Amino acid sequence: MHLEGHALSPDYERHVGRKRLFLLGMAGACLLMMVFSVSRGAVSIPVADVVSTLLGGGEAKWRIIVLNIRLPQTLAALLAGAGLSLAGTVMQSVLRNPLGSPFTLGLSNAAAFGAAFSIIVMGTGSMQSSAVNAVTIVNPWLTTGAAFLASLLCMGVVLAISSVTRGMPDGMILSGVALSSLFTAGTMFLQYFADDSQIAATVFWTFGDVSRASWRDIPLMGGLLTGAFILFFLRRFDLNAIDCGDETALSLGVSASRVRMEAMVVTSLLSAVMVALLGVIGFVGLVCPHMLRRFLGSDHRFLIPGSVLMGGLLLLAADTGARLAFAPRTLPVSVFTAFLGAPVFLALIARRRRT
Amino acid sequence: MILSVNGISFAYRGVPVLEDVTFSLAEGEMAALLGPNGTGKTTLLRAINGILRPAGGTVLMESRDAHACSPRERAKFFGYVPQRGEPVRLTVFDAVLLGRRPHLGWAVERRDLEKVESALENLSLERFALRYLDELSGGEFQKVLLARALVQEPRVLLLDEPTSSLDLKNQLDMLATLRKVVKGHGVAALLSLHDLNTAFRYADRLLFLKDGCIRGMFLPSEVPGEIIAEVYGVPVDIVRHKGVPLVVPS
Numbered sequence: 001m002h003l004e005g006h007a008l009s010p011d012y013e014r015h016v017g018r019k020r021l022f023l024l025g026m027a028g029a030c031l032l033m034m035v036f037s038v039s040r041g042a043v044s045i046p047v048a049d050v051v052s053t054l055l056g057g058g059e060a061k062w063r064i065i066v067l068n069i070r071l072p073q074t075l076a077a078l079l080a081g082a083g084l085s086l087a088g089t090v091m092q093s094v095l096r097n098p099l100g101s102p103f104t105l106g107l108s109n110a111a112a113f114g115a116a117f118s119i120i121v122m123g124t125g126s127m128q129s130s131a132v133n134a135v136t137i138v139n140p141w142l143t144t145g146a147a148f149l150a151s152l153l154c155m156g157v158v159l160a161i162s163s164v165t166r167g168m169p170d171g172m173i174l175s176g177v178a179l180s181s182l183f184t185a186g187t188m189f190l191q192y193f194a195d196d197s198q199i200a201a202t203v204f205w206t207f208g209d210v211s212r213a214s215w216r217d218i219p220l221m222g223g224l225l226t227g228a229f230i231l232f233f234l235r236r237f238d239l240n241a242i243d244c245g246d247e248t249a250l251s252l253g254v255s256a257s258r259v260r261m262e263a264m265v266v267t268s269l270l271s272a273v274m275v276a277l278l279g280v281i282g283f284v285g286l287v288c289p290h291m292l293r294r295f296l297g298s299d300h301r302f303l304i305p306g307s308v309l310m311g312g313l314l315l316l317a318a319d320t321g322a323r324l325a326f327a328p329r330t331l332p333v334s335v336f337t338a339f340l341g342a343p344v345f346l347a348l349i350a351r352r353r354r355t
Numbered sequence: 356m357i358l359s360v361n362g363i364s365f366a367y368r369g370v371p372v373l374e375d376v377t378f379s380l381a382e383g384e385m386a387a388l389l390g391p392n393g394t395g396k397t398t399l400l401r402a403i404n405g406i407l408r409p410a411g412g413t414v415l416m417e418s419r420d421a422h423a424c425s426p427r428e429r430a431k432f433f434g435y436v437p438q439r440g441e442p443v444r445l446t447v448f449d450a451v452l453l454g455r456r457p458h459l460g461w462a463v464e465r466r467d468l469e470k471v472e473s474a475l476e477n478l479s480l481e482r483f484a485l486r487y488l489d490e491l492s493g494g495e496f497q498k499v500l501l502a503r504a505l506v507q508e509p510r511v512l513l514l515d516e517p518t519s520s521l522d523l524k525n526q527l528d529m530l531a532t533l534r535k536v537v538k539g540h541g542v543a544a545l546l547s548l549h550d551l552n553t554a555f556r557y558a559d560r561l562l563f564l565k566d567g568c569i570r571g572m573f574l575p576s577e578v579p580g581e582i583i584a585e586v587y588g589v590p591v592d593i594v595r596h597k598g599v600p601l602v603v604p605s
Contacts, residue, residue, distance in 0.1 A: 007469075008465070008468055008472055009472065009481070009484070011484065011485060012448050012472075012484060012485065015446070015448075015485050234461075237453060237456045237459060238456075240443075240449070240453055243441065243443045243445070244440060244441050244443055244445075244450070244453065245437070245440065245441045247401070247406055247435075247437055248435075248437060248440060250405070250406045250426065251404055251406060251430060251433070251434075251435035251437070252430050252453060252454065252456045252457060253425075253426040253427035253428075253429065253430030253456060253457040254426065254456065255426050293444060297445060297446065297449075297487060298443050298444040298445055299445055301449075
């Protein structure tokens, strides 16, 4: 059977154009926010000097601050926000659950447990002084690996329970809550037997904070985010099909269970790495997809790039705010994201109740 | 034959739903699948296009074994219209565009968009193109599901009660469109229906299913009243109105 070609109405192209413009606007906002974030802190650097330093020039005194301190932190905020938001968007789609995110499904606390296990039991990290930056993760690969394995274990249990309850949203979220507290208890149990410096390292570790990122972490975060982004962008139509139900997805040639499994493994890896390197940062993965759907609908052709931009922008803005709000003291960004995320989460629950 | 179903069977948790179902469809044929609720019509449609894997028997897509083909190959051959769909927040245009998924390479091409536009026009859905699915009425939504199956450009259309949410005029329009597609493009269609009179009017052949078994296959003009009584458990008279058989409960 062949449908004849038909002249396109300009309406659809306008509709797509508006969404592209929105993405472009967010990309621009990310860039501006990046420059602003680098320029502000304990020492204010004029924007012109920031731009010239980022472009390779600039004075030596600015170069040290910009390139060694501010830029890695800014990039880490962008990458972690983008990664968590992408993970949340994909999880909400493949789990067909608006409350899916690395944090609500217990992945973050599981990763925290894995990292604590690695720090305390395997001795891969410690803390030298009381400053936040003194937390040293001696072996980031092992810590990240332990965090990843723990979050994969958590995801496996959530998926197993969801298959028993036939994918009921409430069942999945409740198992996430249960696992979250189980892993938190596990972390406390480990801390009980740890020495002071190990406890301090795990406690500071759980405050999600992008300032602990260094250049060493950026390639891992960036590489993983790029890989996940490419994969999910290629899967954009498959994700749309899965949104329409497994039956429809299968009839369109999309093997829903395979895509779901692949997506859960990749999003677990992505969130586990972000959490393993920076600590627990909640709500970005939950809130960004919902804010975006208001503007872009549920079309993953736009949601996938949009979630990366929005997540990056949001976490970067939150981190900048956390640094400036009580200057010269700086707050961990996770405190700020929780202030933002919790009310949105509550509003979501209230809206679900009404409908 | 464009579709040959040979002795397929299926069981849900040990309870047999389909037993040794055999029939075939020719190009340009529109067949109605009839039977009471819970008799296995939906299961049969799903077992044919591979959403469910039959326990036994084969489904041939022309000469190829459907279950040896990739999901994508099957999706190019079978278009499926489910009884219900999820009203996700996609525009009508984008939801229909999803039907091009089995044919897409890296990106959507202009040709794909043009086919969507053409399908929307065929089903009088143009003015809803940029509406979101969750803002549509049940009937409009059902037409979107058919439009999606049409842009798949399948050889065989499988439709699960495609007219259940439609008013009289939309029912007639949809079935007429479907018939036009089937006759004009050498496609075959198998649709489950509840309304016997609609089936008599639009189908080339009627398949009666009861308790997972085919009880008979008839041309509309040759359906005996006894088979309807046997399958539905209701005695009926078949009268003729302007040459078309009409089923009336006795």
